[in-house]
Amino acid sequence: MNFLANFIMRGRMQAMSVASAFALLSLLMPPISIVSSATVALVTLRRGGYEGLLVLLSASLAAATLGYLVIGNFQFSFGYVLVLWLPVWVLSIVLREGRHLSLAFEIASALGILFVIGFYWFAEAPALYWQAVLDIVVQPMLQASEVPVEQIEQTVILMAKYMTGIMAAGSVAGLLLGLLLARWWQANLYNPGGFAVEYLSIRMPQRFTMMTLLIFLIALLSNGTFSELAWNIGIILFMLYAFIGTAIAHALISTFKAKRFLLPLFYMSVLVVPHIVLPVAIIGMSDTWLNLRKNITPPSST
Numbered sequence: 001m002n003f004l005a006n007f008i009m010r011g012r013m014q015a016m017s018v019a020s021a022f023a024l025l026s027l028l029m030p031p032i033s034i035v036s037s038a039t040v041a042l043v044t045l046r047r048g049g050y051e052g053l054l055v056l057l058s059a060s061l062a063a064a065t066l067g068y069l070v071i072g073n074f075q076f077s078f079g080y081v082l083v084l085w086l087p088v089w090v091l092s093i094v095l096r097e098g099r100h101l102s103l104a105f106e107i108a109s110a111l112g113i114l115f116v117i118g119f120y121w122f123a124e125a126p127a128l129y130w131q132a133v134l135d136i137v138v139q140p141m142l143q144a145s146e147v148p149v150e151q152i153e154q155t156v157i158l159m160a161k162y163m164t165g166i167m168a169a170g171s172v173a174g175l176l177l178g179l180l181l182a183r184w185w186q187a188n189l190y191n192p193g194g195f196a197v198e199y200l201s202i203r204m205p206q207r208f209t210m211m212t213l214l215i216f217l218i219a220l221l222s223n224g225t226f227s228e229l230a231w232n233i234g235i236i237l238f239m240l241y242a243f244i245g246t247a248i249a250h251a252l253i254s255t256f257k258a259k260r261f262l263l264p265l266f267y268m269s270v271l272v273v274p275h276i277v278l279p280v281a282i283i284g285m286s287d288t289w290l291n292l293r294k295n296i297t298p299p300s301s302t
Contacts, residue, residue, distance in 0.1 A: 165232030245284030
């Protein structure tokens, strides 16, 4: 990874080639898109918004050209610009100028919330739209699965109500992972150990947590489309606090003697056991008032 970061920072052409190549590869392996967005973020964090924008634009042109030559499709590059590269460029400027990950996290969640509100504003029936999409996706499963058709259909109807928030949360998570990867690269190249200090001390301001609790309260007490909208926004905020809770858990586990074993186990558990994410997010939210890391000595940045 350090070799790749060094290669990216050698010049605009290198950064453009990495961003566009990984964008094309992500059509086969979607998680690779994180590396592509991190490339734009790293250049922006280190060299500023103008240089980052030049890489973004040149990578978009290169990705469109590669897409046309390899798969006969260049339109996917526009999706990359709108969904990944442009938002992560904005977040990188916020982090570069504001110097606080929490502020970048707030802006990222705001972008996701705006998407959800916009979708509900323009779509006549968001749940019905997603239900139609999910019906197409699960059709092959209906024939191969032994699960009763009625049960699958009920699951589809339930998921359709929250797919807007799930899609937005997934996009925001991708942006944050790309931004964090870029920040880690930057620290490894120019400030060894600095990322650990910054990441493990991240916490959200009280006003933001209060707003989050208010959103969940509205979702619980209201009904109909208004409640559905609030729940979809809540999914994004829940995901955000899962990131915060993960950093807190990492900091706490780092105090144990068996941290080299426990930390990989914790991260693997978060990825493969969805039920763990709920208490992790609650930890992230409660830290606003409890300051769970107050007795932990932060790692040295030197």
